[in-house]
Amino acid sequence: MLSKENTGLIIVDIQGKLARLVSNSDxxxxxxxxxxxxxKALDLPIVWLEQNPEKLGATVDELSMLLVEQEPIPKFTFDACEEPGFMHAIRASGRNTWLVxxxxxxxxxxxxxxxxxxxxxxxxxxxxxISSRELVNKELAITKLANHGISITGLEMCLYELVKDCRAPEFKEILNLIK
Known part of the structure; x- marks a missing residue:
């Protein structure tokens, strides 16, 4: 089970024209x-990535406006773990569980x-x-990651798992997001 005390969020490369070209972009x-x-309501650390932002563009406005209190970590490798700034942010958070x-x-x-x-x-x-330009590639990624032992969750599932209790102070804010 997810715990807000040990969980963070990683946002991977939702930027530029590509963000508008992926399957079910909206x-x-x-x-x-x-x-x-x-x-943010649950006070989770957020690690925000951008792939080669000078070439691919910035994170879409709808998301970047929610992240104004921090800067994205630029990367050039597809695997963010190869970027020292990313790994520093992951380690510095003190969290062992990551939503991606x-x-x-x-x-x-x-x-x-x-x-x-x-x-x-x-x-x-x-x-x-998550998404890809072709839906079949998204499905392939989910299958391979699940076979690799990575948990598959959904937006509502993970947020309610983190809240745990309808008496929690964050519950109403989460409920309003999901409605």
């Missing part, structure tokens, strides 16, 4: 907005989640907060 961005707002969202599911999300799992982190892929 739904992906809307779900990621809710996930980010939920993570972003694009593309079968490339950067897949490689980053796999590497984190190999480093003994507890990784949870938020299945309705």
């Amino acid at each position: 739904s992906l961005i809307a779900h990621c907005q809710k996930l980010i707002n939920g993570a 969202c972003g694009i593309e599911a079968h490339i950067c999300v897949y490689q980053t989640a796999s590497h984190l799992k190999n480093l003994n982190y507890d990784v949870h892929l938020v299945s309705d907060c």
Whole structure:
């Protein structure tokens, strides 16, 4: 079970034109907005990545406006674990469990989640907060990651798992996000 005391959120490369080209783009961005707002309500650390931002563009406005209190970590490798700044942020958080969202599911999300799992982190892929240009590639990523021992979750499932109790102070805010 997820615990807000030990969980953080990783946002992978939801940027530029590619964010508008992936399968179900509008739904992906809307779900990621809710996930980010939920993570903020639960006071989870957020690690935000951008792949080669000078070439691919910045994170979409709908998400970057929710993250104004921090800067994205630029990367050039598909696997974010190869970026020292990313690994420093992961270690500095003190968290062992990570929710992962972003694009593309079968490339950067897949490689980053796999590497984190190999480093003994507890990784949870938020299945309705990832996408690829082709739906078949998203499905392939989910299958391979699940076979690798990574937990598959959904937006509502993970947020309610983190809240645990309808008496929790964050419950109403989470409920309003999901409605």
